[in-house]
Amino acid sequence: MNRNKIVVKLWVGIISLTVVLLFLSMIFQTRFLYTFYLDQEIKQVEKDAKKIADYIASSQYNFTAPYEEVIRRVNDIIIVTDKYTRIEYTRGTTEYKVGYVFGTDFMPQIKSFKNVHKRNFMIRNMDTLLVGVPILKNNVEDKVIQQAIIDVGTSGEIKEPTLMGAVYIATPLEQLETTNNAIKLQFLYIFIGAIILASMLSFFLSQSFSAPLVLINNAAKEIAKGNYNTTINLKSSEEIKALGETMNNLAKQLSRVEKIRREFIANVSHEIRTPLSYLQGYTEIMLDGLAESKEEEQKYLNIIMEESIRLKKMVDEILQLSQIEEGFLQLNTSSFSMDALLKRTIVKVYPIATKRNISIKFNNFSDDLLLSLGDENKIKQVVINLLHNSIKHSYNYGNILINSYKQNDRIYVCIRDFGEGIPHEDLPFIFDRFYTINKSKSEESSGLGLAIVKQLICFHGSEITVNSVLGEGTEFCFWLPAFSDGSINKTT
Ligand SMILES: Nc1ncnc2c1ncn2[C@@H]1O[C@H](COP(=O)(O)OP(=O)(O)OP(=O)(O)O)[C@@H](O)[C@H]1O
Ligand SMILES: [Mg+2]
Known part of the structure; x- marks a missing residue:
């Protein structure tokens, strides 16, 4: 500058x-x-x-x-x-x-x-x-x-x-x-005076303009070098102060993204390495004929199978998210019964819930015949991700409530649990990719579930909201357009 x-x-x-x-x-x-x-x-x-x-x-x-x-x-x-x-x-x-x-x-x-x-x-x-x-x-x-x-x-x-x-x-x-001539002479004096004043004014103004710009420029250079803790303290006009604030926020955001990226690389490598080492270890045992009995052999094969599935899920999630974010996702929009979809999904997660004595209740407040409009498979994935989270963060013997109702040509779905809840300061970030709250509890977490949910819901032109109180529970709500006869051919 x-x-x-x-x-x-x-x-x-x-x-x-x-x-x-x-x-x-x-x-x-x-x-x-x-x-x-x-x-x-x-x-x-x-x-x-x-x-x-x-x-x-x-x-x-x-x-x-x-x-x-x-x-x-x-x-x-x-x-x-x-x-x-x-x-x-x-x-x-x-x-x-x-x-x-x-x-x-x-x-x-x-x-x-x-x-x-x-x-x-x-x-x-x-x-x-x-x-x-x-x-x-x-x-x-x-x-x-x-x-x-x-x-x-x-x-x-x-x-x-x-x-x-x-x-x-x-x-x-x-x-x-x-x-x-006397008047002209007076003007000349005023002229000289004004030029001196204007010079002083332009000097002071430029000082007050350029000084903060130089600071911002230096800060931007620091940020570009990866020094995200840089902050700018400005005491100038509102607009320039606002620019300084934006730069500070930018640095904070970059710092957060960088932290998430580092954590993700650490997480993913750890997550991938664990199943891979299991796979390698148990396959070696099998190849060397070290399994002592048929049952033991069966047990090792099951571990190999489970770890392969886990690895595949993780790679699938990462791939899916990057696909959505790069805009390659195609929606297969049709009318479907939200009621039926919710019931089928509950049956699917039922074994995981019953393992911890968690009960899932479903209240359908809408007319059974009412249909939603969207990509059924993608919405099913949204519900599964939300239900998995609810189960994961519920206490044993807890309850999960699923409410579905129609309001203003929209079908709302709310999934509520009475589990540990989300800290207030974490709420704005839970939909960010790779964001997990309690690392020790999230050994199986990659922090991609809600990021995928949010992207899928946004792709439907809809939105998802969250309400949570720490220690009391969490509720996620999303909506889809209700299907009416006139919109049967609507596809996205
Ligand atoms: N119902 C819930 N109750 C409490 N915390 C939740 C709930 N749902 C999500 N969270 C918090 O939000 C974070 C992000 O959730 P998300 O589904 O994106 O990731 P994950 O469940 O940790 O991993 P993944 O879904 O990719 O296996 C979770 O780590 C968890 O801390
Ligand atoms: Mg999840």
């Missing part, structure tokens, strides 16, 4: 995001503020130009601008023209002199009594804002005042305003540009 790579990637990501956001906000902010101040400026200059225009209009064709307004605009250029665009007065410019022509382009608007303004008007090599207003004689704009004049009836009518000329004020945009 290259921690620097994460730092660089995070840094690039956060910085790019910051730069883009700041850049966009700078463009919008400066644009917005610039137009805002420009509008304010236009309004102010128009107001001043209007005062000059009104003064000129009231002083009867005297094109001299009023003293205070002109003085107030120290840095501005003021040009007053008559209605033929001939300059009548200038202030602050030598480029335009009295008698020159100025503002012909603006005349159409001025003639229709409108104000004009132009940005970036170059005058005296300066970038200026030019504002022009018409000089109007008899200009009474306010309709209320017009009405008042009519009402008083001094002249009896309102005279139409007439154009006398125009007042132009060119004010340098320098001030505005300075403000704009």
